[in-house]
Amino acid sequence: MARFDWLRDADRPFLFNVVFWAMMTLLTAGLVQAVATAAATPLEYVLFAANVALLAVLWPTLPWNPARGRHWVAPLFLAATIMLGLTGSRQTHLPLILIAVANLAFLYGMRVATAILSCVVVGSVFVPPLFGSTIADGIVQATAMAVFSAFVLGMVASILEARRRREEAQGLLERIRELAVAEERARMAAEMHDSVGHHLTVIKMGLENAERFRERRPESAWAEVRQAKELTVEALADARRWVRALRPLALDGRVGSAALERLAASFDGTGITVSFEVRGEERRLEADTELVLYRVLQEGLTNALRHAKAEHVHGTLTFGDDQVALVVRDDGTGRDDRARGGFGLTSLADRARALGGTLAGGNRPGGGFELRAELPLGVRA
Numbered sequence: 001m002a003r004f005d006w007l008r009d010a011d012r013p014f015l016f017n018v019v020f021w022a023m024m025t026l027l028t029a030g031l032v033q034a035v036a037t038a039a040a041t042p043l044e045y046v047l048f049a050a051n052v053a054l055l056a057v058l059w060p061t062l063p064w065n066p067a068r069g070r071h072w073v074a075p076l077f078l079a080a081t082i083m084l085g086l087t088g089s090r091q092t093h094l095p096l097i098l099i100a101v102a103n104l105a106f107l108y109g110m111r112v113a114t115a116i117l118s119c120v121v122v123g124s125v126f127v128p129p130l131f132g133s134t135i136a137d138g139i140v141q142a143t144a145m146a147v148f149s150a151f152v153l154g155m156v157a158s159i160l161e162a163r164r165r166r167e168e169a170q171g172l173l174e175r176i177r178e179l180a181v182a183e184e185r186a187r188m189a190a191e192m193h194d195s196v197g198h199h200l201t202v203i204k205m206g207l208e209n210a211e212r213f214r215e216r217r218p219e220s221a222w223a224e225v226r227q228a229k230e231l232t233v234e235a236l237a238d239a240r241r242w243v244r245a246l247r248p249l250a251l252d253g254r255v256g257s258a259a260l261e262r263l264a265a266s267f268d269g270t271g272i273t274v275s276f277e278v279r280g281e282e283r284r285l286e287a288d289t290e291l292v293l294y295r296v297l298q299e300g301l302t303n304a305l306r307h308a309k310a311e312h313v314h315g316t317l318t319f320g321d322d323q324v325a326l327v328v329r330d331d332g333t334g335r336d337d338r339a340r341g342g343f344g345l346t347s348l349a350d351r352a353r354a355l356g357g358t359l360a361g362g363n364r365p366g367g368g369f370e371l372r373a374e375l376p377l378g379v380r381a
Contacts, residue, residue, distance in 0.1 A: 300328030
């Protein structure tokens with residue numbers, strides 16, 4: 001079914017879709033009535049029916065975004081709408097011509113559409129007399145055409161402007177995301193420097209003491225070496241934690257719950273047991289939502305390992321009707337000042353609020369610490 005996704009064009013204005021099928025219904029009904037009353041020759045019936053069928057076939061393939069290609073369909077669709085006036089429809093095809101020209105505006109710009117509509121309006125004055133009408137009828141028809149043309153072009157201009165502003169907003173949003181990631185990495189780098197740097201400083205001092213004591217007080221020297229060895233193990237563990245924290249959201253191509261499960265599994269072998277489960281029907285999430293959930297789980301796991309003396313951490317990702325919730329619980333000692341540690345729960349809480357959600361953390365009544373994030377579901381099409 002993915003091969004036919006281009007038929008469902010999200011760039012096609014809904015109002016145009018409604019008008020097109022309404023006009024097609026009227027044209028089909030007019031054809032049936034003409035056949036029933038024998039108002040035309042069989043050849044005229046066939047030409048008109050073929051014209052209507054061609055429009056029905058071209059409409060789903062008509063592009064509304066220059067990036068989608070298939071530009072050749074647009075002029076063919078315009079020619080088919082104009083031909084309706086020659087094969088049987090005298091006035092009901094005019095809205096279809098307007099839609100065809102509006103489509104050209106989406107693909108080729110307002111100047112092209114305005115030039116074509118001007119030609120159509122002028123032609124509306126002189127074409128009716130060729131079919132038995134008067135110049136006055138042509139002027140009335142051209143005036144109506146001009147009014148509707150101005151309305152359609154104005155609507156198209158508004159849509160194009162809205163699209164341009166949306167693209168600019170998306171560009172700004174990407175820039176904000178990049179700045180947020182850069183800020184977070186800078187903060188984490190500073191914390192990494194303080195943490196690992198402290199260990200290395202103490203190790204250096206201990207080894208210098210061991211070198212000084214090695215002849216006069218060998219027992220003290222070996223004690224300093226043993227302490228330096230223990231601190232080295234802690235420094236290595238701390239460095240590994242920061243490396244995990246600096247990993248991107250998508251681990252080996254994983255996103256959503258798969259990325260969270262992979263993050264939980266990456267803490268195996270650190271001294272705590274981590275379990276993770278998903279409840280409810282999983283939905284695809286916006287990138288910002290995924291990133292906040294990822295950082296919340298990271299925060300809960302890292303704090304449980306570094307501060308809480310926990311043995312087990314359990315994460316639960318729950319999908320509701322209109323929100324997704326992530327709860328991270330540990331069985332450690334709990335801390336009143338946990339919100340000031342780790343990667344910065346204050347910053348995470350601000351990001352959750354920016355998405356319309358909440359982030360809260362606190363000690364559990366039965367012991368341990370719980371971190372809960374609740375975010376609205378931002379489902380991607």
